[in-house]
Amino acid sequence: MALTQQFARVTPRHPERCRAAALASPDAAPGWAPPESDTLDTDWALWGLLRFCRGPGADAATARLLDRVTGGDPGGDVGFLDHPDVHDGFGEPPRLLSAAAVSDISRALDGTNLDGVLARLPTAPPAAAAACGFPGFSGDLPAYLAGHFTATRAFFREAARRGMCVVVWID
Template sequence: MALTQQLARVPPQYLDRCREAAASSPDGDPRWGPPDEDTLDLGWAVWELLTFNRQMQPDSRHIGILERSITGDLDAPVAFLDHPEVYDGFDGPPALLAPAAVTEVARELAAMEIDSLLETLPAYREAGGFPAFTADPGAYLAEHFARLRTFYDVAGLQGMAVVVWVD
């Protein structure tokens, strides 16, 4: 099973209910289960987009924005989600972006254009990037970036938090 980047947008009240469920459950189960329409599986696309961006535009401020969108804020209190019913435990436990941080990330992603980065794809591929990718990596990256941006736009507009993890 491949590891993939997962995101869930949830209202803060939902996190409160999960925290209470974990505290009252004998095994700490937070009863995590956001609706499918509020989850996003980015596969490995954002990791490759980060690697590509670091190599081709290493001074880009967008690197930090992309990283934060998938790593969350490490000081955010979601230790109660460190449970096998939430994620498989292979990577670090889930992390959180609170609603104010989500709005900030959404604004930054909305301002981010990846067209100039995608123009460097031929050079990146010549340097060994995407070695096993047979389809168009530009279309794949653009599609998944658009999904990430839309996901955060909706979360920001609705005042939701975003939980991120690898599964």
């Protein structure tokens, strides 16, 4: 099974409903079922972009932003989502980004010069793939990274527009 970066847009009240469901359930099931239209799977792309931004000639601001996007914020008290119905147990449990954090992140994603970041990728495809931690990647790496970054930016922009929180996890 491949592990991928997952996101779900939820209303600020949704975590409390899940917490109540978990408390009422004999197996602590949180009743987690965000609509498919409010979920996003970014495969491994954001991790590769993050790795590249941490490397030589790095873009530290983009690295910090992607760290927050993929790792969430500490706190948020959503430990009840560390349940097999939500998370397979690999890596950190799901984390919550508050509506205010989502708004901040959305603005930062909108302000990121992705073309500038991608222009610093090595021109040789194997070297570019290695710089992102994807040895053996076949295909158009800049397009792969850009497609998932653009989808993430649109996802967060819509969450911010709707005043929603975002739950992040690896599954």
